[in-house]
Amino acid sequence: MIAFWVLSVVLIASAVWTITAQKPVYSVVGLLANFAALAILYLTLSAEFLAVIQLIVYSGAILVLFVFVIALLSSGVAPFAAGPNRMPKAALPAVALVCVALGFVVFAVTRGEVAIPPPPAGSTSALGPVGTADVFGSVGDFGKALFTTYLLPFEVTALILMVAVVGVVLLSGTAPAKAPTRRRAAGVRRELREAVVRDGEDRR
Amino acid sequence: MTPLHHATLGVDGTYPLLLGLWLLPLLGAVLCWTFGPQLKAAAGWLATGFLGCSFAATVLSWPAGTQLIGGAHGAHQALLSWLPGLDFGLLLDPLSLLWALVITGVGFLIHLYSIGYMHGDRAFARFFAYMNFFVFAMLTLVLSDNFIGLLVGWGLVGLASYFLIGFWFERPSAVAAARKAFVLNVVGDVGIMAAVFIIVAHVGSIGFGDVFAASPGFGTGVLFAICGLLFVGAAAKSAQIPLHTWLPDAMEGPTPVSALIHAATMVTAGVYLIARCAPLWSASPNAQLLVGSIGAATALAGALLGMVQWDIKRILAYSTMSQIGYMIMGVGVGAYDGGVAHFLTHAFFKAQLFLGSGLIIHALANEQDVRRMGGLRSKMPFAFVAMATGVVAICGVPGFSGYFSKDRVIYGTLEHGHPWLFGVAVVTAGITAYYMFRMLFVTFMGEYRGDVDHVHLPDWTMNLPVGILIVPTIGIGWLMFGGDASPWNRFFAGQFASGAPVTQPAISEGLTTWIVLAVVAAGIGIAYLRYGTATASADAPARLEREAASVPPVLANAFYFDAIIDALFVRTSQGLGRFLGQTADPLLVDGAVRETALSAGWLGALTRSFQTGLVRAYALVLVAGAACLIAYYALAPGAFR
Amino acid sequence: MIENALPVAIGNYVGLSAVLFFIGLTGVLIRRNPLVMLMSIELMFNAANLLFLAFARAWVHNAGHIFAFLVITVAAAEAAIGLAIVVAVFRDAPFVDVDEVRLLKG
Numbered sequence: 001m002i003a004f005w006v007l008s009v010v011l012i013a014s015a016v017w018t019i020t021a022q023k024p025v026y027s028v029v030g031l032l033a034n035f036a037a038l039a040i041l042y043l044t045l046s047a048e049f050l051a052v053i054q055l056i057v058y059s060g061a062i063l064v065l066f067v068f069v070i071a072l073l074s075s076g077v078a079p080f081a082a083g084p085n086r087m088p089k090a091a092l093p094a095v096a097l098v099c100v101a102l103g104f105v106v107f108a109v110t111r112g113e114v115a116i117p118p119p120p121a122g123s124t125s126a127l128g129p130v131g132t133a134d135v136f137g138s139v140g141d142f143g144k145a146l147f148t149t150y151l152l153p154f155e156v157t158a159l160i161l162m163v164a165v166v167g168v169v170l171l172s173g174t175a176p177a178k179a180p181t182r183r184r185a186a187g188v189r190r191e192l193r194e195a196v197v198r199d200g201e202d203r204r
Numbered sequence: 205m206t207p208l209h210h211a212t213l214g215v216d217g218t219y220p221l222l223l224g225l226w227l228l229p230l231l232g233a234v235l236c237w238t239f240g241p242q243l244k245a246a247a248g249w250l251a252t253g254f255l256g257c258s259f260a261a262t263v264l265s266w267p268a269g270t271q272l273i274g275g276a277h278g279a280h281q282a283l284l285s286w287l288p289g290l291d292f293g294l295l296l297d298p299l300s301l302l303w304a305l306v307i308t309g310v311g312f313l314i315h316l317y318s319i320g321y322m323h324g325d326r327a328f329a330r331f332f333a334y335m336n337f338f339v340f341a342m343l344t345l346v347l348s349d350n351f352i353g354l355l356v357g358w359g360l361v362g363l364a365s366y367f368l369i370g371f372w373f374e375r376p377s378a379v380a381a382a383r384k385a386f387v388l389n390v391v392g393d394v395g396i397m398a399a400v401f402i403i404v405a406h407v408g409s410i411g412f413g414d415v416f417a418a419s420p421g422f423g424t425g426v427l428f429a430i431c432g433l434l435f436v437g438a439a440a441k442s443a444q445i446p447l448h449t450w451l452p453d454a455m456e457g458p459t460p461v462s463a464l465i466h467a468a469t470m471v472t473a474g475v476y477l478i479a480r481c482a483p484l485w486s487a488s489p490n491a492q493l494l495v496g497s498i499g500a501a502t503a504l505a506g507a508l509l510g511m512v513q514w515d516i517k518r519i520l521a522y523s524t525m526s527q528i529g530y531m532i533m534g535v536g537v538g539a540y541d542g543g544v545a546h547f548l549t550h551a552f553f554k555a556q557l558f559l560g561s562g563l564i565i566h567a568l569a570n571e572q573d574v575r576r577m578g579g580l581r582s583k584m585p586f587a588f589v590a591m592a593t594g595v596v597a598i599c600g601v602p603g604f605s606g607y608f609s610k611d612r613v614i615y616g617t618l619e620h621g622h623p624w625l626f627g628v629a630v631v632t633a634g635i636t637a638y639y640m641f642r643m644l645f646v647t648f649m650g651e652y653r654g655d656v657d658h659v660h661l662p663d664w665t666m667n668l669p670v671g672i673l674i675v676p677t678i679g680i681g682w683l684m685f686g687g688d689a690s691p692w693n694r695f696f697a698g699q700f701a702s703g704a705p706v707t708q709p710a711i712s713e714g715l716t717t718w719i720v721l722a723v724v725a726a727g728i729g730i731a732y733l734r735y736g737t738a739t740a741s742a743d744a745p746a747r748l749e750r751e752a753a754s755v756p757p758v759l760a761n762a763f764y765f766d767a768i769i770d771a772l773f774v775r776t777s778q779g780l781g782r783f784l785g786q787t788a789d790p791l792l793v794d795g796a797v798r799e800t801a802l803s804a805g806w807l808g809a810l811t812r813s814f815q816t817g818l819v820r821a822y823a824l825v826l827v828a829g830a831a832c833l834i835a836y837y838a839l840a841p842g843a844f845r
Numbered sequence: 846m847i848e849n850a851l852p853v854a855i856g857n858y859v860g861l862s863a864v865l866f867f868i869g870l871t872g873v874l875i876r877r878n879p880l881v882m883l884m885s886i887e888l889m890f891n892a893a894n895l896l897f898l899a900f901a902r903a904w905v906h907n908a909g910h911i912f913a914f915l916v917i918t919v920a921a922a923e924a925a926i927g928l929a930i931v932v933a934v935f936r937d938a939p940f941v942d943v944d945e946v947r948l949l950k951g
C-alpha cells in the first residue's frame with residue numbers, strides 16, 4: 001500500500017517531466033523513470049512476467065530507439081521546434097479540455113463504489129508469491145495461456161510486428177523516401193522553370 | 205370525344221399512279237441535290253422530265269380521281285397508321301385532282317421555261333432541286349387526306365418558298381424578303397396547328413372525313429375558332445390582309461419562281477384549304493362573313509396598290525394579291541366553285557403574265573421598271589401578244605378565261621347574301637382593268653425609254669411554255685360556260701354540296717355581268733386615255749416621273765402595313781429579346797449558374813478552413829469528441845457498468 | 846499463498862491510470878516535437894496497461910496479461926513506424942516540427 005502511493009508520486013512526476021522537458025533527451029530520461037516505476041508497480045500486482053517485459057521491451061528497446069533517433073536528428077542541422085508556433089493558444093484549451101475529461105473520469109470512479117464483479121471463468125491459475133513457478137503472473141502461467149487459449153492474439157501480434165518491420169524498411173530503406181513537403185515542391189518547380197528557360201535559350 | 209368513324213372521302217384502294225405522281229418530284233429533287241455538280245445543265249432537263257412524268261401520271265389518274273362509288277368520291281390511298289385517329293393517307297378527289305393538274309401541268313411548263321431563264325446561273329441544279337422539292341411539298345399539301353399531312357405540306361411549301369425567294373442569297377434584299385416570307389408563313393402555320401389541336405381535342409381524329417362527319421356536333425364557338433385559326437394559316441399563305449406584306453417582297457426571287465409559287469400554286473393554298481373545309485365554313489356564317497370581308501378588303505387593297513407600282517413584277521404581285529382576294533372572297537362566302545374556278549383561270553393567266561414579264565426582263569438585262577420600257581410591241585411582238593392575252597383575261601373581257609370565273613365569284617357574293625362584298629368586287633374589277641392596261645400601255649406603247657441597245661430574244665424553251673399557256677388563258681373559261689350543264693359543274697358534282705346558293709338575288713346574273721363589263725370598260729378607257737393615246741406617249745418620260753412623285757403617301761407606303769407590323773410586333777419582340785438577352789439572361793440564367801458556382805466555392809472555402817493541416821488541431825478535435833463521450837458515460841445513470 | 850485482496854482499492858488504480866493517460870494526452874496536444882509526442886503516446890499506452898493488469902490481478906484472470914502483452918507489441922510497432930516517419934519526413938528538413946508538416950492543409 002505504501003509502495004502504491006510512493007510509486008504513484010514517482011509515476012506522475014516522471015510523466016509530467018516527460019511532457020514538459022525542453023530537450024527530448026530529458027523526456028527520455030523521464031520516460032525511463034516512469035517505465036521503471038511502472039515495472040515495480042506491476043510486481044506488486046503479481047505480474048511478474050510483464051514487469052520484466054516492461055523493462056526489456058520498453059526501456060531496453062523502445063527507449064533506445066528514441067535515443068537513437070534523437071541522436072540522429074540532432075547530429076544534423078535540424079533543431080527541434082524551430083518553426084513558428086502555428087497554434088500558440090492551443091495549450092490553454094487543450095489543458096482545460098483534458099482537465100474536464102479527467103474530472104469526469106474521477107467523478108465517474110468516485111460516484112459510487114466500483115464493485116469488482118466475480119471473476120470470469122477460464123482462468124485456472126492460482127495466486128502465489130512472486131518468483132514462484134506456475135503461479136498467477138509467472139512465465140509458465142503466462143506462456144500456457146498465450147500458447148493455448150490466446151493463440152490467435154499471439155499470431156496477430158506476429159503479423160503486426162511483421163507489418164511494422166516492412167513499413168519501417170519501406171520508410172527508411174535504401175531509397176530515401178522523398179516525402180512531398182512544400183519546400184521540395186518549390187524546389188521541383190524552380191528546377192522545371194529553369195529547365196524551360198534553358199530550353200528557350202537553346203532554341204534561340 | 206366522339207367515337208371514331210374512320211370515314212374517308214374517297215374510294216379506298218391501291219393507286220400506284222397516285223404514289224408516282226406524288227413522289228416523282230421528290231426523286232427529281234433528291235437527284236438534283238445529290239448529283240448537281242455532275243448533272244450541270246442536264247439537271248434542268250432531269251427535273252423537267254420528272255415533273256412531266258408526274259403530270260402524265262396525274263392525267264392518267266383522272267378516272268380514279270373522279271370515280272363516284274356509293275357516295276365516296278375520288279381515290280383514297282392509305283399510307284400509314286400511327287396512333288388511333290392519326291391515319292395518314294392520300295386523297296385524290298376532284299378538288300385535289302384539279303390542284304394536282306395545275307401544280308404539275310403549269311409547273312412542268314414553268315420548269316421548261318426555267319431551263320432558258322436560269323441558263324448560265326451558278327446554282328442551276330440547286331434551283332431545279334428547290335423547284336422539284338416545292339412541287340413535291342405542294343402535292344403533299346393538296347393530296348393529304350388529313351389535317352396533319354396538310355400541315356406538313358403547308359410547312360414544306362413555306363420552306364421551299366423561303367429557299368426560292370432567297371435563291372440569290374448574295375443579295376441582302378433577297379435574304380430579307382425570304383426571311384420575312386418565312387416568318388409570316390410560320391404565323392400561319394401556328395394558326396393551323398392550333399386549329400388541329402382543337403380538332404383533335406373534339407374529334408379525336410385528323411382525317412378530313414372524320415372531322416367533316418363530326419362537324420355538325422361542334423358548337424358555334426368551336427366551329428368559329430377552328431375556321432378562324434385555319435384562316436390565319438390561309439391568310440398568311442395566300443397573302444391576305446394583314447399578313448400579305450411578304451408577297452410583294454417575294455418578287456426578289458427569280459421570275460419563274462414568282463410565276464409558279466407566288467402566282468399559280470402556293471399562294472392559292474389558302475383557297476384550297478377553305479374549299480377543302482367547305483363543310484366547316486358553310487356551318488359557320490360568322491367565319492364566312494369574316495373571310496369574305498377580308499378577301500374583299502384584300503382584293504381592293506391589292507388593286508389600289510397595283511395602280512401606283514412601277515416595277516413590273518410588283519404590279520403583278522399586287523394583282524396576284526388582289527385576285528387571290530377574289531378567290532378567298534368566293535370560297536369564303538360559300539361560292540366554292542366560283543373561287544376554285546378563279547383559281548384555275550388565274551393559275552393560267554397569271555403564270556402567263558409572269559412568264560411574259562420574264563421574257564421582257566430577260567431580254568432587257570434584268571430591267572424591271574416599266575418607266576424604262578415602252579415601245580416594246582415592235583421589238584418583242586411575241587411577248588406583247590402573250591402579255592396582252594393575260595391582261596385581257598385578268599380583266600374579265602368576255603370570251604377570255606377570267607371573265608367566266610370572276611363572274612361566278614361576283615355573282616356568288618350576291619347569291620350568298622353579301623351585297624356589300626358585291627359592290628367591292630365590282631369596283632375592284634374596274635381598278636384591275638385600269639392598272640393592268642396601264643402596265644400594258646406603258647410597257648409596249650410609245651417609244652422605248654430604256655438604254656439597252658440589243659434586245660436579247662429568248663430561246664424556244666422560254667417561248668414554248670408561254671405559247672402553250674396562251675391556249676388555256678383564252679379558252680379554259682369555256683369549261684365553266686353553261687351553268688349546271690357545264691363540264692365544270694359536272695366535274696365537281698357533289699363536291700361542294702354545302703355551297704348551294706342561299707338567296708335569290710334581286711338582280712339577275714345577266715345584269716350583274718353588264719354592270720361589271722361597264723365598270724371594266726371604264727377602267728380600260730381611263731387607262732387608254734392616260735397612257736395609250738399618241739399624245740400621252742409623246743411626253744411619257746417626264747409625265748411618268750411627275751406621276752411617280754405625286755403618289756399619295758398612303759399608297760406609296762402600302763397602307764402603312766409594314767410600319768404597323770414593325771411597330772406592333774417586330775419592335776416589341778426585339779425589345780423583348782433585348783430585355784431577355786441583356787437583362788433577364790445575364791441576371792437570371794447566368795446569375796443562377798454563377799451563384800451555384802460561387803456557393804460551391806464558398807462552401808469549399810468554408811470546409812477548407814477546417815483542414816488546417818496541423819496534427820495538433822486534428823488531435824484537439826478528436827479529444828473534444830472523446831471528452832463528450834466520457835461526459836456522457838460519467839453522467840448517464842447506469843452507463844458506467 | 847498471498848491474500849486475494851489488492852494492495853489498495855481498485856478505484857485507486859483506475860484514478861492513477863486516468864491521471865497518467867491524461868498527462869500523456871496533454872503532451873500530445875501541447876508539444877510540437879514529434880519525438881515528445883510519440884513518447885506521450887507511450888505514456889498513454891502504459892496507462893492502459895496499468896488498468897489491464899490491475900483488473901487482471903483483481904479477478905486473478907490472466908486475460909489482462911495477454912492484453913497488456915498485445916499492447917506492448919503494438920506500442921513497439923507504433924514507435925518503430927512513428928520514428929521511421931519522423932526520420933523520413935525530417936531527414937533534410939531544417940527543423941523537426943509537426944507544425945511544418947501540413948500537406949493536408951486545404
